[in-house]
Amino acid sequence: MSVQTWLERHAQTLVGSLGRLSQQPVATLMTVTVIGIALALPLLLGVFLNNARTATAQWNQTFDMSVYMDKKATPSRTQALAKELRSRPDVAAVRVITAAEGLAQFRSASGFGNALDALEENPLPDALVVTPAPAASTPEGMAALEAAIRTEADVQSVQADTEWGKRVQAILGVLRRIVWLTGALLALGVLLVIGNTIRLDILNRRSEIEVMKLVGATDGFARRPFLYTGIWYGLGGGLVAILPVEIAVLLLAAPVARLAGAYGSQFRFLGLGVAEGGMLLAGALALGWVGSWLAATRHIRGIDPS
Numbered sequence: 001m002s003v004q005t006w007l008e009r010h011a012q013t014l015v016g017s018l019g020r021l022s023q024q025p026v027a028t029l030m031t032v033t034v035i036g037i038a039l040a041l042p043l044l045l046g047v048f049l050n051n052a053r054t055a056t057a058q059w060n061q062t063f064d065m066s067v068y069m070d071k072k073a074t075p076s077r078t079q080a081l082a083k084e085l086r087s088r089p090d091v092a093a094v095r096v097i098t099a100a101e102g103l104a105q106f107r108s109a110s111g112f113g114n115a116l117d118a119l120e121e122n123p124l125p126d127a128l129v130v131t132p133a134p135a136a137s138t139p140e141g142m143a144a145l146e147a148a149i150r151t152e153a154d155v156q157s158v159q160a161d162t163e164w165g166k167r168v169q170a171i172l173g174v175l176r177r178i179v180w181l182t183g184a185l186l187a188l189g190v191l192l193v194i195g196n197t198i199r200l201d202i203l204n205r206r207s208e209i210e211v212m213k214l215v216g217a218t219d220g221f222a223r224r225p226f227l228y229t230g231i232w233y234g235l236g237g238g239l240v241a242i243l244p245v246e247i248a249v250l251l252l253a254a255p256v257a258r259l260a261g262a263y264g265s266q267f268r269f270l271g272l273g274v275a276e277g278g279m280l281l282a283g284a285l286a287l288g289w290v291g292s293w294l295a296a297t298r299h300i301r302g303i304d305p306s
Helices: 003-022 025-057 075-086 099-110 113-117 139-150 163-204 206-214 219-262 274-301
Strands: 065-069 091-097 127-132 155-159
Touching (some): 003 025, 003 219, 025 163, 025 219, 065 139, 075 127, 127 139, 163 206, 163 219, 163 274
Antiparallel strands (some): 065 127, 065 155, 091 127
16 A cells, blocks of 8 residues: 555545534534533643743742842952852842942931941941842752852852742642643543543444444554544644633733732733644644544454454
8 A cells, every 4th residue: 555545545534534523513512622621721720820930930039139248348349249140140130239328228227327327437248139040040049049159259148038939939839730630630531531432433333343344344444533533522622722721811911910010010921822732732632542542442342243
């Protein structure tokens, strides 16, 4: 058999399986809708999780490090260290606060202006406020950056509160596991739905399959149209799953933007990208093929035309 003939037969089976589904529009629509709803739930949770990760990544200023220089360090040394840190890939920005600026800020915030006037000299050192890059705004990245800064000359101390970041990362880790577990359970449900639908289809066409086997058709040949039927179910379910997710994104985009704007953030609620949509459809196709293959292989093998 030539490659062209093989492709033509598969194309005929592909179109023929779609034609059979179109002859039962109500039953097909119900099956596809059930599959779409099962796929939409973990997909929607995944979209929320990705937006949560994006939002927390934009809060990296919460993880700013305060670097206090030694009192003996000269202003030129402070500027040199700031320039050095700005060149690091794990640093987004560095702000220099001179001792005079620090004292002025403390005077304004504390209200101890008269008491501070009694001081003979400024007790505060020069300081740097280091903002890590988004990729380094993790507990591990912060620890590595803090350790590197501590080794610099003329650095007296480094203060970084990473506990909040650790809690956020821990929460996101738990949510990620929940999304994966939910997705796995619902993927199993999709396999069962497709497998049971294919099983019923095989029972309805048992006589046809017996005739095919009597004239010499192999199990693989008899199984082929059911595999393409499963693929159509998976593809239809994937397309249906995208619809509620996009509707949810449209409904939430404006309220989330207003909430972010109230906190001075430019965060925008994002939906599925092209890559995520493609992965969803590919996964749905795979589930359709696997579910139909398992059901068709088992039940067609058990049909004995004699």
